[in-house]
Amino acid sequence: MSLYYEAEEIIANADNAGGSLKSRIFARKDIKSPPATLFALVTETTKWSSILAEVIEKSSLLQLERKLTPSLALLLTHDLLLSKRGVAAPKQHVLKQAITRHKARLSAELTKIRLRLGFATLEKLRSHVIASTSDSTPSIGSAEDARYIHPRWVRVNSLNTSLAHQLSSTFGEFEQQDTLAKVVACASGSSKSLYVDEHIPDLVAIHPSTDLSKTSAYLNGEIIMQDKASCFPAYLLDPRSLSGDIIDACAAPGNKTTHLAALVSSSCTNNRRKQTVYACERDKGRAEILKKMVHLAGADDLVSLKTGQDFLRLDPLAPEFANVQALLLDPSCSGSGIIGRDDTAVLQLPSRDVKANDAQRAPRGKKRKRTANARDAVQATVPDVAEEEEMQTGLEDEKLKERLKNLSAFQLKLLTHAFKFPGARRITYSTCSVHGEENENVVTKALSSDTAREQGWMILEREHQIDGMRRWSKRGQFDACLSTKSGLTIDDVQALTIADACIRCEKGTEAGTMGFFVAAFVRKSATQLSDAPNGILQEQSLATSPEIEREPEGEEWNGFSEDDKHD
Numbered sequence: 001m002s003l004y005y006e007a008e009e010i011i012a013n014a015d016n017a018g019g020s021l022k023s024r025i026f027a028r029k030d031i032k033s034p035p036a037t038l039f040a041l042v043t044e045t046t047k048w049s050s051i052l053a054e055v056i057e058k059s060s061l062l063q064l065e066r067k068l069t070p071s072l073a074l075l076l077t078h079d080l081l082l083s084k085r086g087v088a089a090p091k092q093h094v095l096k097q098a099i100t101r102h103k104a105r106l107s108a109e110l111t112k113i114r115l116r117l118g119f120a121t122l123e124k125l126r127s128h129v130i131a132s133t134s135d136s137t138p139s140i141g142s143a144e145d146a147r148y149i150h151p152r153w154v155r156v157n158s159l160n161t162s163l164a165h166q167l168s169s170t171f172g173e174f175e176q177q178d179t180l181a182k183v184v185a186c187a188s189g190s191s192k193s194l195y196v197d198e199h200i201p202d203l204v205a206i207h208p209s210t211d212l213s214k215t216s217a218y219l220n221g222e223i224i225m226q227d228k229a230s231c232f233p234a235y236l237l238d239p240r241s242l243s244g245d246i247i248d249a250c251a252a253p254g255n256k257t258t259h260l261a262a263l264v265s266s267s268c269t270n271n272r273r274k275q276t277v278y279a280c281e282r283d284k285g286r287a288e289i290l291k292k293m294v295h296l297a298g299a300d301d302l303v304s305l306k307t308g309q310d311f312l313r314l315d316p317l318a319p320e321f322a323n324v325q326a327l328l329l330d331p332s333c334s335g336s337g338i339i340g341r342d343d344t345a346v347l348q349l350p351s352r353d354v355k356a357n358d359a360q361r362a363p364r365g366k367k368r369k370r371t372a373n374a375r376d377a378v379q380a381t382v383p384d385v386a387e388e389e390e391m392q393t394g395l396e397d398e399k400l401k402e403r404l405k406n407l408s409a410f411q412l413k414l415l416t417h418a419f420k421f422p423g424a425r426r427i428t429y430s431t432c433s434v435h436g437e438e439n440e441n442v443v444t445k446a447l448s449s450d451t452a453r454e455q456g457w458m459i460l461e462r463e464h465q466i467d468g469m470r471r472w473s474k475r476g477q478f479d480a481c482l483s484t485k486s487g488l489t490i491d492d493v494q495a496l497t498i499a500d501a502c503i504r505c506e507k508g509t510e511a512g513t514m515g516f517f518v519a520a521f522v523r524k525s526a527t528q529l530s531d532a533p534n535g536i537l538q539e540q541s542l543a544t545s546p547e548i549e550r551e552p553e554g555e556e557w558n559g560f561s562e563d564d565k566h567d
C-alpha cells in the first residue's frame with residue numbers, strides 16, 4: 001500500500017529534486033508502485049485538485065480525519081470519487097477506511113459543485129476538467145467558459161498520408177463542424193467533432209479532451225500534434241514556389257522541419273529538382289528528438305540533419321548551401337505565448353483550517369486571496385517534447401527586461417546571419433513570444449541593418465503573402481514597429497506597412513491559437529538593389545519579380561482527394 005504515500009512524497013518533493021514530474025518519478029529506484037500508475041495518479045489528481053480541494057474543505061474531511069494530510073486527502077478523494085478502480089487498498093487498510101467512511105458526504109459535495117458549475121453529469125464535468133486543464137487557465141471554469149477552451153490542433157502529415165484518408169479513417173466517426181467554436185463548445189457533449197482549418201492546409205482541430213495518442217495514425221507519424229500558429233512559418237515560407245533548398249536554423253523538436261518536408265515533397269512530383277531541408281540544431285539532446293521525429297514523419301529522404309550545429313557557425317558561403325533559397329528561423333524565445341498544457345496543471349491542496357462554509361471557490365479569472373493557511377500550489381510539470389525550452393517563469397520586471405534584451409540581441413544576430421546566404425530569396429522569422437521586443441522590434445532592426453541593405457532584404461508585404469496568411473486578420477503591432485528605441489528612422493507609413501506584414505496570434509481567444517509571431521523577408525533582385533534607399537519597404541511585387549516563380553495558389557491548395565496522396 002505504498003501508492004498513496006509515495007504519491008504524497010512525490011507531490012511534496014522534499015528533496016527539491018529538479019526536473020519534470022515524469023523524470024522525477026521514472027528516475028527513482030526506491031519506489032515500489034509502478035511508475036506509470038504513480039504518474040497517472042498524481043497528474044489526474046492535479047487536474048481535479050481545485051474542485052477536490054473544495055469538496056474536502058466543505059465536507060470538513062481534514063478536521064474529522066486528523067491523520068490525513070492535505071495531499072493524502074486529495075489523492076484518496078480522487079480515487080474514491082473519480083477513479084474506476086476506486087481506492088487501491090485492501091478493505092481493512094487504515095487509509096481506505098479513513099476515506100470510505102466519508103463517501104456519502106464527499107460525493108454530495110462534488111455533486112453540488114458540479115451543478116453549480118452547470119454540468120448535468122459527472123462525465124460532462126470530466127470532459128470539461130480535461131479541457132480546462134489544457135487551457136491557459138489552470139482553474140476550472142463554468143460550462144459557459146467552454147468557448148475559451150484551447151482546441152487540440154492536428155496536422156495531417158502529407159508525407160505519410162492524406163487529409164482525405166485521415167478524415168475517413170482516424171476521424172471517420174467525427175462530425176465535421178463549420179466553425180471552430182462548435183468543436184470547442186462540445187465540452188459538455190460529444191467530443192467527436194472536428195473542424196478543418198480555413199487558413200492552413202492539412203490542419204484540423206478537435207476537442208482537447210479527445211486523446212489521439214494511442215491511435216495508429218499518431219503512432220505511425222501520419223498525424224502530428226501541432227498548434228495552428230506553429231504551422232504558420234513553414235506555410236508562409238512557401239518553399240514550393242521556390243526550387244532551391246531550405247534551412248531550418250533552429251529545428252528541434254522538429255515540427256516545422258517535418259512541415260517543411262511535407263510541403264516540398266508535394267512539389268517533387270512535377271519533375272522538379274528534389275529540395276533538401278537542412279535541419280540545424282545546436283543542442284545535441286534535442287537533436288536526438290528531432291532525428292526521431294523526422295524519421296517518424298517519413299522525412300528521412302528530404303531532411304539533412306545538422307545535429308549539434310550552431311546556426312551562427314554555419315558558413316553561408318559553403319558550397320553545400322549554394323542552393324539554399326529559403327530559411328526558416330524559429331529561435332529560442334521567452335515562450336510567453338505558450339499555452340499551459342494539461343501537463344502543467346497546478347495542484348491545489350485543501351486547507352485544514354478552512355471552515356466548510358468558507359470553502360466556495362472564487363469564480364474563474366478572479367484571484368483568490370491567499371492566507372497563511374490557504375491551500376498551497378505546487379507546480380506539477382510533466383515533460384513532453386516541448387516546442388520551447390525557455391518558459392517565462394514570472395520574472396520580475398527588471399529581470400524580464402534584461403532577459404528580453406539578451407534574447408532579442410541573439411534573435412537579431414541569427415536573423416542577420418540568415419541574410420548572408422547568397423542564394424536565399426525568402427526567410428521567415430518566428431517566435432512564440434508576445435513581446436514586441438522579440439518580434440516587431442527584431443524585424444525593424446533587422447531591416448535597418450547594414451546586412452539587409454547590402455544584401456537587399458525587405459519585408460514580405462501582406463498583399464504578396466500566400467493566401468491563408470494574407471487572410472489572417474491579426475497583424476503586427478504598429479507601436480512596436482515604431483518604438484525600437486535604437487535610433488531607427490522608420491516613419492509612420494513604413495511602420496504601418498511593416499506592422500501589416502507581420503502576423504500575430506493571440507492566446508486565449510476564439511481563434512484557438514497560442515501566442516505567436518511570424519514575419520517573412522524577401523530579397524530584391526539585382527536591379528532593385530541599386531534603387532531602394534533602405535531595406536524597409538518592398539518596391540516591386542513578389543508576384544511580378546522574375547526571381548521568384550510563384551505557382552498559382554489556386555492550383556496548389558484546392559483541397560485534397562484520394563489522388564493527392566503523396567509518396
Ligand SMILES: C[S@@+](CC[C@H](N)C(=O)[O-])C[C@H]1O[C@@H](n2cnc3c(N)ncnc32)[C@H](O)[C@@H]1O
Pocket residue numbers: 230249250251252253254255256257280281282283286309310311312330331332333387388389
Ligand atoms: C523554439 S525552439 C525550435 C522549435 C522548432 N522550430 C519546432 O517547430 O519544433 C528553438 C530551438 O533552437 C535551438 N537553438 C538555439 N540557438 C541555436 C543556434 N544558435 N543554432 C542552432 N540551434 C539553436 C534550441 O536548442 C531549440 O531547440
